[in-house]
Amino acid sequence: MRPSRKLLPAVGLTLLALLPLSLLAQAPPEPLRLEVDATAAARKIFHVRLEIPVRPGPLDLYYPEWIPGEHGPTGPIEDLIGLHFTANGRALPWRRDLVEMYTFHLTIPEGVSRLQVELDYVNSAPASGFSSGASAAPHLAVLNWNQLLLYPAGYDFRQILYTPVLRLPTGWQFHTALPVRNVQGDTVEFATVPLNTLVDSPVQIGEYTRVVHLADNPLHEIDIAADRPDELQMSPELERHYRQLVAETGVLFGSRHYREYHFLLTLSDYLAHFGLEHHESSDDRTDGETLIDPQRTRADITLLPHEFAHSWNGKYRRPVGLVTRNYQEPMKDDLLWVYEGLTQYLSFILSARSGLCAPADCREMWAYVAATLDHRPGRLWRPLQDTADAAPFLYNARRQWQAWRRGTDFYDEGALLWLEVDGRIRELTQNQKSLDDFCRAFHGGPGGAPALKPYTFDDVVAALNAVAPYDWRDLLTERLTATGPHAPLGGLELGGWRLVYNDRPNERQRLLEEVNRELILTFSLGMTVDDDGTIRDVLPGMPAFAAGMIPDMRILAVNGRPWSRALLREAVERSAQNSAPITLVASFDDQVQTFRLDYHGGPRYPHLERIPDRPDRLSDILRPHAPPVP
Numbered sequence: 001m002r003p004s005r006k007l008l009p010a011v012g013l014t015l016l017a018l019l020p021l022s023l024l025a026q027a028p029p030e031p032l033r034l035e036v037d038a039t040a041a042a043r044k045i046f047h048v049r050l051e052i053p054v055r056p057g058p059l060d061l062y063y064p065e066w067i068p069g070e071h072g073p074t075g076p077i078e079d080l081i082g083l084h085f086t087a088n089g090r091a092l093p094w095r096r097d098l099v100e101m102y103t104f105h106l107t108i109p110e111g112v113s114r115l116q117v118e119l120d121y122v123n124s125a126p127a128s129g130f131s132s133g134a135s136a137a138p139h140l141a142v143l144n145w146n147q148l149l150l151y152p153a154g155y156d157f158r159q160i161l162y163t164p165v166l167r168l169p170t171g172w173q174f175h176t177a178l179p180v181r182n183v184q185g186d187t188v189e190f191a192t193v194p195l196n197t198l199v200d201s202p203v204q205i206g207e208y209t210r211v212v213h214l215a216d217n218p219l220h221e222i223d224i225a226a227d228r229p230d231e232l233q234m235s236p237e238l239e240r241h242y243r244q245l246v247a248e249t250g251v252l253f254g255s256r257h258y259r260e261y262h263f264l265l266t267l268s269d270y271l272a273h274f275g276l277e278h279h280e281s282s283d284d285r286t287d288g289e290t291l292i293d294p295q296r297t298r299a300d301i302t303l304l305p306h307e308f309a310h311s312w313n314g315k316y317r318r319p320v321g322l323v324t325r326n327y328q329e330p331m332k333d334d335l336l337w338v339y340e341g342l343t344q345y346l347s348f349i350l351s352a353r354s355g356l357c358a359p360a361d362c363r364e365m366w367a368y369v370a371a372t373l374d375h376r377p378g379r380l381w382r383p384l385q386d387t388a389d390a391a392p393f394l395y396n397a398r399r400q401w402q403a404w405r406r407g408t409d410f411y412d413e414g415a416l417l418w419l420e421v422d423g424r425i426r427e428l429t430q431n432q433k434s435l436d437d438f439c440r441a442f443h444g445g446p447g448g449a450p451a452l453k454p455y456t457f458d459d460v461v462a463a464l465n466a467v468a469p470y471d472w473r474d475l476l477t478e479r480l481t482a483t484g485p486h487a488p489l490g491g492l493e494l495g496g497w498r499l500v501y502n503d504r505p506n507e508r509q510r511l512l513e514e515v516n517r518e519l520i521l522t523f524s525l526g527m528t529v530d531d532d533g534t535i536r537d538v539l540p541g542m543p544a545f546a547a548g549m550i551p552d553m554r555i556l557a558v559n560g561r562p563w564s565r566a567l568l569r570e571a572v573e574r575s576a577q578n579s580a581p582i583t584l585v586a587s588f589d590d591q592v593q594t595f596r597l598d599y600h601g602g603p604r605y606p607h608l609e610r611i612p613d614r615p616d617r618l619s620d621i622l623r624p625h626a627p628p629v630p
Contacts, residue, residue, distance in 0.1 A: 031161035031192045036148050038205060039169050039186075041141040044124060044134075048148050050117040054087075056110045060153035061117075064146040064199065064327035065102040067131065069277050069314070071322075071333050072392035076132035076147060077102055082120035087112040102328060104150070121147055125272070129396070131202075131283065133272025140206035140225040142266055142283060146199045146327065156325045157195040164190045164198060168205055175211070175223030176203040177262045177280035197450075199327070200278045200315075204264040208232060212239055215246045219260035222304075226267040227288045234291050238356075240629065245305055245354035247626040249312075252350070254440040255447030257316040263304050267291065275303050277310030279450045287515075299515040301356045302365075306347035312443040313343050320454040336388040337480065338460060341414015345422075346439075348415060352622035359622055361507055363608045366419075366492065366618075368508040369412045370499050371606030373487035375522050377540045378406030384413050385480040400551035403522075403539045416491055417479050419621075421464065423494025424475070426617050428468040436625070437467045495618030497608040503573075506605040519565045523604040524572050525582070525597060529555065533563040535586070543599040549586065556592070557585040569603075576602030 030053050037047040052061075065075040085092040085106060092115075097103040108115065123136045131144040143166070151160055168174060168186040178201035179191040193201070206225030210232040214220040222242060226232050242263075250256070262281040269288045276283040284303055290296045319339055321332025348365065351357040357365065373379075387394060388410040395408060422435035442463045445453070457476075464472040479488055489499055501523060509520050517531035526542020529535055533555040538545050558567045559582065571582045581596040610616065 031163045032151075033163050033165070034145075034149055034198075035165045035167075036143065037167045038141065038143065039167055041136050041169055041172075041205065042138045044122060044136040044141075046121040046123070046143070046148060048117075048119045048121065050119070050149060052115045052117065052150075052152060054108045054112060054115045054152075056108050056112060059106045059108050059115070060097075061104045061106065061150040062153055062326065062328050063102045063104070063150055066324065066327050066329065066331050067144075067146055068200065068322070069310075070130045070395070071331065071336065072395055073330070074130055074132050075102060075327070076125065079122050079124060079132075079147070080119060081122055082118065084118045086116045086118075087114065100328065103153070117150060119148075119150075123147075129272050130274050131272075131276055133274070135271060137227060137268050137270035139208055139227055140204070140266060140268060140271075142264065142271070142285070143203040143205065144199075144283075145201070145203075149198075151195055151326075153326075157199075157327065158325075160195040161192050162195055162198050163192045166190070166203065166205075169207070172205050172207050173209045173225075174203055174205045175209065175225070175262060175264060177201050177258075177260065177278070178203065201281065202264060202276075202278065202283050204266055204283075206266075210234075212242070214239075214243045218256060218258065220246045220263075221261075222263040222265050224265045224267065224291075227269060231267050231288050231290075231292060238291070238297065241355045242304065243629045244624070244626065245308065245350060245356065247629050248350055248353045248624070249308060251626040252346070252436055252439050253312050254444040256311075257445070257447055257449070257451055258311060259449065261308070261311065263308070265304070275307040277307045277314050279311055279315040282307030282310070295511060296515055298357075298361070299511045302347040302351050305350040305354070305356065306343055309343045309346040309350065312439075313346065314339050316445075316451060317443050317453055317455055320456050323452065323454045333388050333391040334385070335455075335457065335460075336391055336408075337384060337410040337414040337417065338455075340408070341410050342418050344411045345415040345418035345435075349621055353624050353626070355624070359619065362622055363497070363618070364507040364509075366497075367499060367606040367608045368506050368512075370416060370487060370489055370492060371501070371506075371523055373409065373413050373416065374489070374499065375403065375526070375539060375542075376406060376409070376487065377404050377485075379487070380483055380485060382406045383481050383483050384410060384417075387413075399536055402537050413487060416488055417476075419491030420479075420488065420494060421472075421475075421491075422621060423491050423617055424470065425464075425468045426620075427494060428470055431615070431617070431620070433467055434621070438463055441466060492608065492618070493611065493614070495621065496611055496614040496616040497618055498611050500607055500609045501604045502607065503603040504605055504607065505603075506607060509605060519568060521568075521572060523606060524575075524601060525599055529565070529568065531565060533586075543597045544595075547584075547595040547597045548593075549584070549595050549597075550588070553586040553588040555584050555586045557583075559583050572599070573603055575600050 033051040035049040063077050065073045067074050095105045125133045135142045166188045181191045182189040204225050208226050208229045210224045212222040224232050258280040264281055264283050266285045267288050267290055271285050273285050286300050287296055319335035352362040387406055426434050461473045519529045521527050525544045526539035527544040528537050535551050535553045537551050538549055555563050558571050581598045584595045
């Protein structure tokens with residue numbers, strides 16, 4: 001159990017000053033009480049009781065729709081069931097809005113000052129998606145408060161106060177950044193907080209848990225919950241790297257905008273796998289054996305650094321289009337190339353600086369990312385900017401034709417963009433300044449309590465010019481709006497490296513193939529194939545597409561022999577010495593066809609190669625910047 005903590009402030013005064021006086025004057029007179037019974041979490045069922053102060057007359061209640069960090073209307077309203085409203089012991093009728101379907105209309109009778117709400121939340125989603133995906137398993141769960149509540153319309157969510165109470169399954173522990181008021185047995189009463197703080201503070205609960213202490217002043221810890229007790233083990237070396245990560249962020253940003261920070265690391269084969277940022281914590285979910293399987297540890301090594309960096313870039317500094325006054329107001333995602341792209345870049349360099357990723361492995365990761373983006377036929381029609389603008393539906397887009405469609409490329413191509421910015425700053429200033437200076441100026445400040453400081457595109461340009469005068473507006477605009485067959489690789493070259501291909505396996509690609517049980521032939525045949533032979537994606541302009549193959553076909557045979565990953569890999573390896581095409585038999589929609597792939601290039605794996613006579617800026621970017629921790 002966790003001891004009581006002081007109540008956290010709601011939000012920076014700068015943002016409160018922007019709110020209309022009419023909203024500030026209408027703040028509910030007293031807190032709403034929210035009671036969540038999680039004793040059936042192992043069955044993926046949560047029972048909720050909510051008491052809302054009301055006045056007679058029409059009342060609209062919202063179920064949160066646009067969830068921060070998920071960049072879309074992802075509130076899982078389909079899993080809200082068993083909804084009942086009562087007042088003074090009598091049931092009240094309700095009606096869902098026919099257009100705004102996350103809104104419920106009621107009329108409060110005269111003489112009623114309290115509305116009781118009962119609802120159930122059933123986490124029946126598959127193991128995919130963000131927090132609306134699978135979030136409960138037999139021995140653990142992650143509670144996201146936005147899924148378990150309604151809130152009254154007409155107020156800014158920073159002004160609506162909740163007193164949450166959680167009942168745990170017997171013997172389970174809990175971890176959260178949410179301040180605690182009292183613990184009695186299996187019941188936890190949290191401090192009264194504004195709705196935005198509540199939604200920003202998930203709770204991890206579990207039967208098998210462990211806390212890894214990283215730092216004090218402020219407190220940093222990794223709170224681990226797992227399917228099995230043996231999956232909780234973390235090597236002393238990995239713990240030291242995460243302590244170094246805390247030190248490296250201190251040097252990079254210069255201040256911290258939280259009272260304490262909790263990595264809520266959930267290890268389960270039954271939950272959706274993702275990372276979701278919060279101001280004082282992160283909801284990090286991955287495979288059950290991630291900490292005890294070195295391959296999986298290395299494959300997921302940027303997960304915690306990415307979500308941690310979001311505390312500065314995404315929570316404290318946030319695009320103005322993502323600053324809303326409730327969870328129904330649509331978010332504008334046009335600056336996700338900063339919000340997510342810069343964070344992706346920072347996760348790469350922080351992983352290297354903290355020792356989580358060895359320099360050679362980090363270069364392999366850069367090579368794989370660059371090569372993948374350089375084989376994106378979708379770049380011929382969709383610019384980087386549109387991948388951000390279209391994020392609400394690209395996140396859930398099907399995997400088929402991903403390279404042609406383009407997905408959320410503002411992550412990795414955004415990282416390439418910020419690598420170029422970093423290299424350009426270093427070049428302009430003769431290595432006297434770097435993107436680190438931008439981060440300290442843009443994301444720094446006094447620190448301490450959580451705060452919010454919105455920004456615009458103009459603010460980003462001005463901050464870059466303050467570090468190193470240059471035509472940043474034109475450079476960024478060109479990178480955001482350009483279309484063409486190749487990814488922008490100027491950052492690698494400014495760093496002193498170039499992208500090359502040879503027959504030596506790329507270590508990052510090898511890890512992904514083993515962990516995800518797939519065969520990545522993006523750079524040779526132009527397709528990726530699952531372990532069972534199902535084609536995941538096909539790239540237009542590449543040999544598989546030219547032969548007539550499409551996603552969802554299932555390969556049955558390779559050169560006359562039954563399908564296996566090893567056999568197809570071997571066929572590619574031998575193609576350079578074989579004039580005959582690679583013959584594949586595949587089924588699709590109850591039809592079996594034979595395809596002949598005219599490819600003779602052998603294996604093609606991406607790597608970085610030093611450019612002679614160019615300064616090795618990339619190695620300087622990746623080196624540790626903070627003193628080593630014990």
